[in-house]
Amino acid sequence: xxxxxxxxxxxxxxxxxxxxxxxxxxxxxxxxxxxxxxxxxxxxxxxxxxxxxxxxxxxxxxxxxxxxxxxxxxxxxxxxxxxxxxxxxxxxxxxxxxxxxxxxxxxxxxxxxxxxxxxxxxxxxxxxxxxxxxxxxxxxxxxxxxxxxxxxxxxxxxxxxxxxxxxxxxxxxxxxxxxxxxxxxxxxxxxxxxxxxxxxxxxxxxxxxxxxxxxxxxxxxxxxxxxxxxxxxxxxxxxxxxxxxxxxxxxxxxxxxxxxxxxxxxxxxxxxxxxxxxxxxxxxxxxxxxxxxxxxxxxxxxxxxxxxxxxxxxxxxxxxxxxxxxxxxxxxxxxxxxxxxxxxxxxxxxxxxxxxxxxxxxxxxxxxxxxxxxxxxxxxxxxxxxxxxxxxxxxxxxxxxxxxxxxxxxxxxxxx
Amino acid sequence: xxxxxxxxxxxxxxxxxxxxxxxxxxxxxxxxxxxxxxxxxxxxxxxxxxxxxxxxxxxxxxxxxxxxxxxxxxxxxxxxx
Numbered sequence: 001x002x003x004x005x006x007x008x009x010x011x012x013x014x015x016x017x018x019x020x021x022x023x024x025x026x027x028x029x030x031x032x033x034x035x036x037x038x039x040x041x042x043x044x045x046x047x048x049x050x051x052x053x054x055x056x057x058x059x060x061x062x063x064x065x066x067x068x069x070x071x072x073x074x075x076x077x078x079x080x081x082x083x084x085x086x087x088x089x090x091x092x093x094x095x096x097x098x099x100x101x102x103x104x105x106x107x108x109x110x111x112x113x114x115x116x117x118x119x120x121x122x123x124x125x126x127x128x129x130x131x132x133x134x135x136x137x138x139x140x141x142x143x144x145x146x147x148x149x150x151x152x153x154x155x156x157x158x159x160x161x162x163x164x165x166x167x168x169x170x171x172x173x174x175x176x177x178x179x180x181x182x183x184x185x186x187x188x189x190x191x192x193x194x195x196x197x198x199x200x201x202x203x204x205x206x207x208x209x210x211x212x213x214x215x216x217x218x219x220x221x222x223x224x225x226x227x228x229x230x231x232x233x234x235x236x237x238x239x240x241x242x243x244x245x246x247x248x249x250x251x252x253x254x255x256x257x258x259x260x261x262x263x264x265x266x267x268x269x270x271x272x273x274x275x276x277x278x279x280x281x282x283x284x285x286x287x288x289x290x291x292x293x294x295x296x297x298x299x300x301x302x303x304x305x306x307x308x309x310x311x312x313x314x315x316x317x318x319x320x321x322x323x324x325x326x327x328x329x330x331x332x333x334x335x336x337x338x339x340x341x342x343x344x345x346x347x348x349x350x351x352x353x354x355x356x357x358x359x360x361x362x363x364x365x366x367x368x369x370x371x372x373x374x375x376x377x378x379x380x381x382x383x384x385x386x387x388x389x390x391x392x393x394x395x396x397x398x399x400x401x402x403x404x405x406x407x408x409x410x411x412x413x414x415x416x
Numbered sequence: 417x418x419x420x421x422x423x424x425x426x427x428x429x430x431x432x433x434x435x436x437x438x439x440x441x442x443x444x445x446x447x448x449x450x451x452x453x454x455x456x457x458x459x460x461x462x463x464x465x466x467x468x469x470x471x472x473x474x475x476x477x478x479x480x481x482x483x484x485x486x487x488x489x490x491x492x493x494x495x496x497x
Contacts, residue, residue: 169473
C-alpha cells in the first residue's frame with residue numbers, strides 16, 4: 001500500500017472477488033468455525049505436552065488416559081526398543097539423507113526387513129517410510145493401465161490414493177459384501193489383470209473382513225490379493241500376523257501391507273510377499289524410490305519391536321480381555337457400538353450427530369480420557385464416531401475407570 | 417436394448433434414489449440437481465451394473481456428470497461388452 005495516495009495499488013472489487021483456489025474449502029471452514037463457536041475444545045488440535053507411558057499423557061494441561069493411539073501392544077516405551085533406538089542413533093546418526101536405492105539403505109533397514117520376513121514367514125519384505133506410502137506405492141505400481149482394482153468401498157485413504165495415482169480401472173464394492181465383490185470380478189473383461197484390495201480390520205468401526213471367503217472368490221477369478229493388516233499386526237492371529245492368519249488364508253494373500261505406527265510403536269510401512277519377482281518393486285515403485293529412507297533409530301526400534309511381538313502371546317490375550325471388557329461395558333450402558341461383538345482392539349462408539357459427538361469428546365477429555373473423534377468424510381455412512389483403541393498396557397482397573405468416565409460423560413451430554 | 421429402452425430402464429432404477437422427485441432430462445446433473453452423495457452414487461451405480469450386467473468403473477463415473485451422459489455410457493458399455 002502506497003501512503004498518501006487515495007487510489008489503492010490494485011484494482012478494486014473485481015468480479016469473483018474473494019474467490020481464489022481456497023474457495024473450495026469454504027464449506028469445511030464454516031463447519032469447523034460453527035463447531036468451535038459452540039465453545040467446544042478443538043478436537044483436531046490437541047497437544048500432548050508430556051507422554052508418561054503408552055497409556056498416559058498430559059494433554060492440554062490435563063493428566064489423561066490414552067484410548068485413541070493405535071498403540072495396541074504398548075511398545076513405545078519398551079526398554080529394549082528404546083535402547084535399540086538410542087544405540088542406532090549413536091552409531092549411525094540421526095538420519096540417512098537418502099533414498100533406499102541410493103545412499104539410504106543401512107544395515108538397520110536390512111535387519112528390519114529380515115525381522116519382517118521372519119515375523120510373517122514370507123520370502124520378501126520391503127520397508128517404506130510410512131504405511132501410507134506402502135499402500136500408495138504397491139497399489140499404484142502393480143495395477144497399471146488396462147488392469148482392474150476391485151476394492152471395498154470403506155478402504156483407507158492410502159488405498160484410494162494408491163488407486164488414484166495409478167492408471168488402473170477402479171471398481172469399488174459394498175463393504176464386506178462377498179456377492180457384490182464376486183459380481184464385479186465376474187464382469188471384468190477376459191485377459192485383464194485383476195487386483196483385489198481388502199483390509200483385515202477396518203479402522204473406523206473396528207470390524208473385520210470375511211477374508212477366507214473373499215480371498216477364495218478372488219482366486220477363483222484369477223485375481224491377485226492385497227490385504228492391509230495395519231490394525232491387526234501383533235494382535236490378531238496365533239502369531240500376530242493378522243486376520244488372514246487367524247482365518248487360515250494367509251498363504252493365499254499375495255501382498256500384506258502393514259505399518260510400524262501401530263503395534264510396532266514407531267513409524268514406517270512395509271509390504272511382505274512370496275511373489276518370486278517381488279524384489280523388482282524396489283526399482284519401479286516411485287513412493288519407495290523418490291523419498292528418504294527411515295532414520296536408523298526408527299528401523300532399529302522397529303526391528304526390535306517386531307522380534308518382541310513374535311513372543312507377545314500373553315499381551316495379546318490381555319488386550320483381548322480389555323477389548324471384551326470395554327465393549328461389554330459400553331454396550332451395557334446403552335451406547336451404540338460399531339460392531340455387536342468385539343472383533344478387534346478398536347471399539348467405535350456411534351454418536352447421534354457431530355455436535356453431540358464433539359460435546360461427548362470434550363466431556364471425556366475433561367474427565368481425563370482421550371479418544372479419537374472421527375467424522376465424515378473419513379467415516380462410513382456419514383457417521384460421527386468416538387473411536388477407542390485399546391492397548392495391551394491398559395490395566396483391568398484402567399478399563400473400569402474408562403467405563404466410569406464414559407458413563408458420566410454420556411449422561412451429561414444426554415447420549416445415554 | 418436401444419437408447420430409449422436403456423433410458424426407461426434407468427428411469428425406473430433411479431426412482432428410489434430420486435427422493436425429491438426431480439424431473440429428469442438429459443441435462444439433469446447427479447451432484448447438482450439430484451444431490452447424490454458418494455454413498456447414493458455407489459448404490460445407484462451398483463443397481464445399474466446389476467441390471468445391465470456391466471462395470472462402470474470409477475474412472476468412467478468421473479466422466480458422467482448428467483443423466484444423458486449416463487444413458488449414453490450404458491448404451492456404449494452394453495454394446496461393447
